[in-house]
Amino acid sequence: MRAETVKELALSCGFDLAGIAAAEPADEFAAYRRWVEAGFAGEMTYLTDHRAAARADPRHLLPSARSIICVGKLYNGPEPYSTRFSDPERAWISRYAWGDDYHRVLRRGLRQLAARLMQHFPQGFDWRIAVDTAPLLEREYARRAGLGWTGRNSCLINQRLGSWFFLGELLTSLSLEPDAPPPDRCGSCTRCVDACPTGAILPDARTIDARACISYLTIELRGPVPDLYHARMGNHVFGCDICQDVCPWNRRAPRQRDPAFGPRLFAPRLEKLASISEQEFAAMFRGSPVMRARYAGFMRNVSIAMSNRTARVAAP
Numbered sequence: 001m002r003a004e005t006v007k008e009l010a011l012s013c014g015f016d017l018a019g020i021a022a023a024e025p026a027d028e029f030a031a032y033r034r035w036v037e038a039g040f041a042g043e044m045t046y047l048t049d050h051r052a053a054a055r056a057d058p059r060h061l062l063p064s065a066r067s068i069i070c071v072g073k074l075y076n077g078p079e080p081y082s083t084r085f086s087d088p089e090r091a092w093i094s095r096y097a098w099g100d101d102y103h104r105v106l107r108r109g110l111r112q113l114a115a116r117l118m119q120h121f122p123q124g125f126d127w128r129i130a131v132d133t134a135p136l137l138e139r140e141y142a143r144r145a146g147l148g149w150t151g152r153n154s155c156l157i158n159q160r161l162g163s164w165f166f167l168g169e170l171l172t173s174l175s176l177e178p179d180a181p182p183p184d185r186c187g188s189c190t191r192c193v194d195a196c197p198t199g200a201i202l203p204d205a206r207t208i209d210a211r212a213c214i215s216y217l218t219i220e221l222r223g224p225v226p227d228l229y230h231a232r233m234g235n236h237v238f239g240c241d242i243c244q245d246v247c248p249w250n251r252r253a254p255r256q257r258d259p260a261f262g263p264r265l266f267a268p269r270l271e272k273l274a275s276i277s278e279q280e281f282a283a284m285f286r287g288s289p290v291m292r293a294r295y296a297g298f299m300r301n302v303s304i305a306m307s308n309r310t311a312r313v314a315a316p
Contacts, residue, residue, distance in 0.1 A: 001120050003177040010071050013112045014258065016165060017072030017158060019145030019179040023065035023171060025057040028140045035207055042211040044220050054135035061136060062128040064173040069113070070138070070145035072156075073106060074256035075099070076164035079266055081245035082236075083195070088309050090267040091302065094215065094239025095164065097289035098263035104287075105260050106131045106168035113170055126173040131166075138167050146179035153192040153201055153243035154208050159185060162253030163244050185249075192243035197232040201243060214240035218301045219293050230304050231311070237273065237301040238290050264288065270309055273302045 003020050010018035026032075032055060041047045054060040058068060075096055082092050096102065110129045118124070130136050139156050143149060147167075148158040155163040159182065193203045200212035210216040214236050217225050225233070244250055265284065276284065278295045285291050290298065 001117075001174075001176075003179075005120075006069060006117070006176055009116050010069060010113050013109045013116065014073065015071040015109060015113075015168075016074045016161060016256075017070075017147045019070050019142070019147050020176045021068045021070055021141040021144040022178045023058045023062075023068050026055065026137045026140055028137060029056040032137060035205075040207070040209045040211065042216055042220065043222065044210065044216075051135040055137050058136055058141070058171055061130065061134060062126060062171040062173070064126045065128075065171045067172050067174050067176040067178070068141050068145065069170040069172060069176070070142040070147055071106070071110070071113075071168050071170075072142070072147050072158070072161070072165040073102075073109070073168070073258070074161060074165050074254060075102065075258075075261040076162070076250075076253050076255050077261070077263065078255055079263060082241045083245040085267065087267065088235065089269055089271070090235065091237040091270050091273055091305055092235050092241075092267060093237060093265075093290065095241050095244075096166070097238055098266065099259075099261035100287055101289055101291075102166045102261070103131050103133065105258065106166055110168050110170050117172075117174070121174070128171045130169040130171060132168075134169075136169065138169055141169065142167050143181050144178070146182055149182050149184045149186070150206055151186050151192065151247065151249075152190065152203050152206050153196075153247070154206060155244060155247075157185070157247070157249050159249070162250035163247060164250060164253050164256075189248060191246045191248065195242050195246045197234065197242065198229055214242075219297070222294075222297065225300065225304060231308060233301075233304055234308055235270070235305045237270075237298065237305050238293055270302065270306055274299075274306055 007018040148156040151157045157163045193201045198212040281295045
């Protein structure tokens with residue numbers, strides 16, 4: 001089967017981008033290891049424990065792997081960007097978490113792709129799905145598959161679609177012609193670096209010091225948020241979109257077509273969130289990425305946002 005046919009099948013399964021990378025060891029693993037050794041992963045032990053070494057070679061996930069079919073799925077919508085939203089009474093939840101859990105949506109599409117490929121290869125082949133949680137340097141393989149280049153904010157940027165898309169992979173034993181990575185088109189632009197409230201973006205390394213990133217502080221960090229970052233978090237209660245909001249490549253980013261990513265609760269009122277019980281939290285965000293923060297972490301974030309709101313109101 002031609003590689004183009006495989007990509008057409010992927011698009012027919014609801015994906016907006018598709019490309020193919022060879023299932024070979026990642027040269028970039030050395031850079032990943034340096035990032036871990038520098039402590040930039042913070043408390044995300046799933047990035048630093050025994051699973052870290054597995055990221056060196058996709059064949060640790062599927063020994064027979066020869067090709068990786070990489071896909072992207074848009075989640076951008078018509079709602080305003082956080083940098084253009086200034087209601088101090090409302091909380092900001094990262095755009096990717098407004099709808100259903102993307103892991104489930106992408107896995108469903110990738111299972112559909114595997115089933116369609118099976119129809120073309122009745123003799124069968126090995127395959128395995130990866131969406132975010134598997135020990136795979138998925139952004140790098142997506143870059144190799146031609147889906148985009150790595151921006152200074154560490155997001156994958158596609159010239160046509162911008163960066164508002166989720167990544168998923170289908171590792172397969174099929175031998176498919178790989179694509180080529182696109183050129184880097186960030187140029188001298190540093191808008192994401194300049195806009196980051198906490199200085200988490202390391203411009204020369206094109207990576208993030210997670211310990212200072214608002215997304216890490218509001219989602220992954222289980223303990224108290226360092227006082228240094230409280231005021232800089234503003235009204236963010238789950239994640240942060242600022243570095244993508246200011247990216248010129250997202251200026252004309254298309255909107256997603258999947259109703260699964262439509263907002264259930266856009267910019268909820270802080271007063272409402274501050275009074276919810278653990279049961280109400282579970283009911284409000286069931287099946288949503290927001291559950292990742294857990295009730296205690298989410299309410300910690302709401303408390304900080306409430307304090308920032310009070311400070312803004314009191315300011316002359």
